[in-house]
Amino acid sequence: xxxxxxxxxxxxxxxxxxxxxxxxxxxxxxxxxxxxxxxxxxxxxxxxxxxxxxxxxxxxxxxxxxxxxxxxxxxxxxxxxxxxxxxxxxxxxxxxxxxxxxxxxxxxxxxxxxxxxxxxxxxxxxxxxxxxxxxxxxxxxxxxxxxxxxxxxxxxxxxxxxxxxxxxxxxxxxxxxxxxxxxxxxxxxxxxxxxxxxxxxxxxxxxxxxxxxxxxxxxxxxxxxxxxxxxxxxxxxxxxxxxxxxxxxxxxxxxxxxxxxxxxxxxxxxx
Amino acid sequence: xxxxxxxxxxxxxxxxxxxxxxxxxxxxxxxxxxxxxxxxxxxxxxxxxxxxxxxxxxxxxxxxxxxxxxxxxxxxxxxxxxxxxxxxxxxxxxxxxxxxxxxxxxxxxxxxxxxxxxxxxxxxxxxxxxxxxxxxxxxxxxxxxxxxxxxxxxxxxxxxxxxxxxxxxxxxxxxxxxxxxxxxxxxxxxxxxxxxxxxxxxxxxxxxxxxxxxxxxxxxxxxxxxxxxxxxxxxxxxxxxxxxxxxxxxxxxxxxxxxxxxxxxxxxxxxxxxxxxxxxxxxxxxxxxxxxxxxxxxxxxxxxxxxxxxxxxxxxxxxxxxxxxxxxxxxxxxxxxxxxxxxxxxxxxxxxxxxxxxxxxxxxxxxxxxxxxxxxxxxxxxxxxxxxxxxxxxxxxxxxxxxxxxxxxxxxxxxxxxxxxxxxxxx
Numbered sequence: 001x002x003x004x005x006x007x008x009x010x011x012x013x014x015x016x017x018x019x020x021x022x023x024x025x026x027x028x029x030x031x032x033x034x035x036x037x038x039x040x041x042x043x044x045x046x047x048x049x050x051x052x053x054x055x056x057x058x059x060x061x062x063x064x065x066x067x068x069x070x071x072x073x074x075x076x077x078x079x080x081x082x083x084x085x086x087x088x089x090x091x092x093x094x095x096x097x098x099x100x101x102x103x104x105x106x107x108x109x110x111x112x113x114x115x116x117x118x119x120x121x122x123x124x125x126x127x128x129x130x131x132x133x134x135x136x137x138x139x140x141x142x143x144x145x146x147x148x149x150x151x152x153x154x155x156x157x158x159x160x161x162x163x164x165x166x167x168x169x170x171x172x173x174x175x176x177x178x179x180x181x182x183x184x185x186x187x188x189x190x191x192x193x194x195x196x197x198x199x200x201x202x203x204x205x206x207x208x209x210x211x212x213x214x215x216x217x218x219x220x221x222x223x224x225x226x227x228x229x230x231x232x233x234x235x236x237x238x239x240x241x242x243x244x245x246x247x248x249x250x251x252x253x254x255x256x257x258x259x260x261x262x263x264x265x266x267x268x269x270x271x
Numbered sequence: 272x273x274x275x276x277x278x279x280x281x282x283x284x285x286x287x288x289x290x291x292x293x294x295x296x297x298x299x300x301x302x303x304x305x306x307x308x309x310x311x312x313x314x315x316x317x318x319x320x321x322x323x324x325x326x327x328x329x330x331x332x333x334x335x336x337x338x339x340x341x342x343x344x345x346x347x348x349x350x351x352x353x354x355x356x357x358x359x360x361x362x363x364x365x366x367x368x369x370x371x372x373x374x375x376x377x378x379x380x381x382x383x384x385x386x387x388x389x390x391x392x393x394x395x396x397x398x399x400x401x402x403x404x405x406x407x408x409x410x411x412x413x414x415x416x417x418x419x420x421x422x423x424x425x426x427x428x429x430x431x432x433x434x435x436x437x438x439x440x441x442x443x444x445x446x447x448x449x450x451x452x453x454x455x456x457x458x459x460x461x462x463x464x465x466x467x468x469x470x471x472x473x474x475x476x477x478x479x480x481x482x483x484x485x486x487x488x489x490x491x492x493x494x495x496x497x498x499x500x501x502x503x504x505x506x507x508x509x510x511x512x513x514x515x516x517x518x519x520x521x522x523x524x525x526x527x528x529x530x531x532x533x534x535x536x537x538x539x540x541x542x543x544x545x546x547x548x549x550x551x552x553x554x555x556x557x558x559x560x561x562x563x564x565x566x567x568x569x570x571x572x573x574x575x576x577x578x579x580x581x582x583x584x585x586x587x588x589x590x591x592x593x594x595x596x597x598x599x600x601x602x603x604x605x606x607x608x609x610x611x612x613x614x615x616x617x618x619x620x621x622x623x624x625x626x627x628x629x630x631x632x633x634x635x636x637x638x639x640x641x642x643x644x645x646x647x648x649x650x651x652x653x654x655x656x657x658x659x660x661x662x663x664x665x666x667x668x669x670x671x672x673x674x675x676x677x678x679x680x681x682x683x684x685x686x687x688x689x690x691x692x693x694x695x696x697x698x
Contacts, residue, residue, distance in 0.1 A: 019308040023333020023426040029381065030373075030425060032412035036404065039394045050381070051392030052674070070308045099330045102315040111314030124309055145333060145426040203423035207430045208438040212326060214427070236320045236632060246323070247330070 011060040011159070014046035016080055018066030018073050019100055019128060023145040024091035025049045025065050031148050038152075041159060057083035061158065067093040069100060069128045081135035088154065089131040092144040092248050096216055099144075101128040101250035128250065139164070144214040144247045147199045167198035170218040171211050175202035183210055190230040190240045195221030195257070196248075212243050217253035227260045231268065238265050276670075287682070289673055291658060298658040301651050303677065316637040321347050321433050321628055328624070328639070329427045332683055334377070337370040337418065338617030340431040341492055342624040342639075346613030347433045349506075350628055351605070356598040359435035360492075361590055365445075366421050366428070367491050367615075368587040372414025372455070373425065374618035375538075375576040375583075378681045379462065380407030383573050386675040387469045403465075406458055410580070413448065413455045417587060420444040435601030445591045452588050456552065459580040463556045466577040471570040472672070476653055478567060479533070480540035481513065481645075483616050489548040489582055490541075492615045497544055498534065499565065506612040509623050510638070513645065533649040536620030536642045537680065538575035539566055550589075553582035569653055570679045576618075606632040617642050619681045643682045650680055 015025060029050060031038060045055035062084030068074050081087055089095050097104065103111055104127045112124065131137050141150055150166065157164035167174070172193035175182070183189040183205050191210030193202065197218045204211045217223075230240040244258035276290050292300035312331055316324060325343045329336035341363060348355060355363075380403070381393040390396045397404035415425035421440050422428020430436050478499065485494030496504040496513075504512045513534070543565035546557060557578050566575060610627045620642025627636035657676055661669040 019310060021330050021333040021336075023330075023336070026333045026426055029377065030411075030415055032408040032415070035408060036394075036397055036401075039397070044394065051394060052671075053391040053395070069310070073308065099315075099327060100310040103311055106315070108311070111311040112309070124311075144330070145424070200424070203429050207423060207436075209429070209432075239320070242320065242323060246327070 010041065010043040012045040012055065012057075013042045013061045013063065013155075014057065014059040014080075014084060015044075015049070015063045016046070016065065017049070018064060018077065018094070018131075019069040020066030020091070020093045020098065022049065022065070024093075024143070027091075027145045027148040028063075028151060031152060034152055038155065042155070059084050060086060061155075062087045063090050064088065064094050064131050065090045067097045067100060067128045067130060068125070068134050069103075070124050072123075074125065074134060077131060077134045086138045086158070087131070087135070089137045089140045090151070091146045092142055092214060092216055093128075094131045095140045095142050095251075096248045096254075097128040097130050097133075097250035099247050099249070102245070103128055104250050105245065130250070142197050142216040142248075143199055147201075150199060169198045170194060170221065171196045171198055171200065171202050171205075171215070174198045174200070175205045178202055178206065180205050183208060184230070184233065188233050190233045190235075190243060192226070192230075192243050194218075195223055195226045195253070210243065212246055213248045213254065216248040217251050221253065223253055223257040224260065227257055227264060231261050231264045234265060238262060241265060287677075289654075289677060291654065291661065291673065293658075293662055296662055298655060298662070301654050301658065303647060303651050303654070313637045313639055316626075316634050319634050321351075321626075321632045321634060324626070324634060324637075325431050325433070326427075326429070331639070331641070333426050334374055334683060335370060335617045335619065335622075336427050337366050337422075337431075338615055338622050339624075340428075341367065341615045342613045342617075342622045343626075344431060344433045344613070345492060345615060346506075346611045346624040346626050347628070348602075349611030349613060350609035350626055351433070351607065351611070352609070353434055353602050353604060355435050355602055358596055358598050359601070361593065362421065362436060362439075362596075363431075364491060365587060365590040365594070366418060366431070368583040368590065369414045369417030369421070369425075371579060371583040371618050372417070372587070373411050374414070374681075375580050376407055376411035376414060378618075379466070379573055379576050379580070380404065380411075382681070383675075383678055384469070386671070386678060387471065387570075387573075406461075409451075410455050410458050410462075413451045413584075416448055416451070417445075420448060432601055434604050435599070437600065439596035439600045442594060442596070445594050449588065449591055452584060452591065456581065456584040456588065459577065459584045460552070460556055462580055463560060463574070463577040466574045467560055467562075469573070471568060471573075472675075474569060474653070474657065474676075475567045476569060476656060478535040478539070478649070480543050480565070481534045481536050481621060482540040482544045483614055483621060484544055485548065487548070489545055489550070489553075489586075490616060496614065496621060499540075499544065506614045506623070509612065509614060510625065510640070513623075513640075533652050534645065535569075535649050536645050537572060538579055538618075538620075539569070539572045540620065541616060542566065542575040542578060549578070549582050550585045552585045553578055556581045569676065572679055572681070576681075604632075606630060610636075617683075619643060619683050620646060641683065643680070646680050646682065650677060650682065 154164040184191040189210045192213045193211040197215040241261035288304040290302040325340040328339040328343045418425040422430040480499040483490040483494045484497040608630045612625045623640040625638040
């Protein structure tokens with residue numbers, strides 16, 4: 001889709017929050033050098049974290065942070081879809097269900113009882129799901145949090161009528177490009193870098209630790225090879241499985257890989 | 272019956288609404304509704320390895336992830352009986368300086384100031400006072416740059432671990448920040464002077480202030496909680512005194528007796544209880560302001576934030592200049608079963624964590640008490656104090672006035688959902 005700034009009206013942009021930490025919306029407010037220019041290039045029509053002004057829809061672009069975890073949110077995302085021409089899922093909560101999707105692997109009422117003395121007052125769904133699991137999404141931006149440079153790229157591409165350019169390689173390649181020493185090979189630390197979508201700039205290996213998957217699965221990842229090479233490096237019970245079952249836990253590729261890692265770890269224990 | 276209803280509060284972190292019901296010129300109901308969905312962190316921390324905890328708890332809040340990381344590692348180090356090296360402690364404080372700077376600059380200029388200047392947002396403010404907003408964004412950016420230099424990124428930084436840091440940041444990446452920090456210190460001094468000119472509404476409340484206190488530093492991580500009524504509480508006893516007490520008396524709040532029992536955490540509490548520990552430039556800014564402490568006006572927490580901005584810019588400069596990573600970046604951990612409590616001062620107030628771990632370092636229990644959860648009963652009580660004025664206002668003016676009061680506490684609703692039960696019981 002094209003949002004030409006040459007048209008008489010600036011494109012109307014809405015930013016919504018679902019179940020999340022606010023960090024991806026904050027990544028927009030953290031565009032300190034670009035925020036005022038951005039605000040003059042588009043019409044920020046709905047962005048409660050930033051302004052109490054609410055202009056009525058429909059909107060040209062909707063940006064959704066967070067996952068769907070309550071009955072209310074399951075209804076609301078349909079309204080959001082209906083009032084936005086182009087819908088962007090922003091961040092790993094919106095693209096995979098986020099860390100709160102850990103509930104999907106257990107009985108949610110058990111968690112509710114752990115946290116709240118009066119579980120009967122809590123209205124929550126059994127699962128935390130991505131926006132695309134609920135309504136059609138036009139574009140997904142992964143990251144926990146998203147890389148704010150990618151947010152600028154996407155909005156600039158929409159304004160210029162071209163396809164946005166995303167980092168093409170997994171974290172592992174970003175790491176090699178930085179000439180970092182591989183933590184898995186050199187130090188025996190489990191690292192998801194080979195199967196995780198790039199975009200962070202290999203932050204964790206740069207800090208001497210393994211990647212824990214904030215940016216979700218890379219489309220070209222060889223998950224079975226990763227599981228077979230990383231599980232033997234586990235330093236605590238099910239380390240590789242836990243890395244997979246973390247920030248991006250409910251993405252289908254990570255779900256399957258975590259199951260495989262748990263299975264492999266249990267056969268190793270038996271030996 | 273007249274009602275003041277704000278279905279969705281703007282310019283706060285997370286989602287909440289406000290309802291004030293009035294009948295016969297009397298407020299009959301005040302509700303701060305939190306509809307931010309519960310995310311159940313304390314439930315799914317169970318079964319995770321202790322080194323995963325700071326990465327997971329950071330995700331409770333995108334604005335104060337460092338606070339969550341620091342309270343987590345402090346509690347877990349207590350459980351293991353680990354003492355961190357002085358250099359680690361200094362770098363943690365520097366990281367916290369970064370978080371205070373970004374969070375306070377955001378709140379002062381982008382979230383609260385528009386209310387005082389009659390604007391719907393900082394973007395609208397930028398149209399009439401572009402330099403104010405540009406300077407605000409520049410101030411905020413420096414805080415984020417500190418976090419990026421130490422932790423790789425400003426939201427959910429990746430370098431914090433139980434025992435210290437995965438790796439020391441290199442010296443140059445920190446010293447490169449000094450020119451901007453020096454600029455920021457001046458800008459923070461200007462912020463204090465500017466804040467004194469703002470048209471704050473009159474409202475004085477006799478708060479019970481609670482903050483961490485340390486005799487030798489402006490307390491952020493080390494020290495005991497103290498209160499304005501003279502109570503002193505260690506982290507180990509915090510839940511006994513505040514959390515439990517809080518539940519009981521919040522039920523009292525339901526009856527709107529407002530006979531105390533609530534307490535306030537955050538910048539006003541810290542400044543009023545810890546002003547003697549401010550660094551020289553911040554103490555001078557406070558003296559020049561001619562303010563008389565304790566500050567009891569909730570709106571004026573903006574001034575307290577501005578004075579803290581001076582303090583944390585000043586401390587950041589000192590810490591960068593002293594940065595000497597000559598010890599291991601993290602302690603070697605010996606795993607054992609144990610329990611530990613940790614407190615730290617998030618920008619919006621005291622944040623308490625407690626964990627139990629087993630002999631393999633796996634979490635078996637987690638309890639998190641965020642600052643906004645502690646402040647919510649007090650916010651409702653203050654709305655009640657404000658309500659006679661609201662009744663006399665036009666609906667839209669009353670709405671803005673009530674919203675402004677709520678925003679001035681810098682509530683972090685994503686964090687506070689742990690306390691959802693209280694909101695429901697109050698209804």
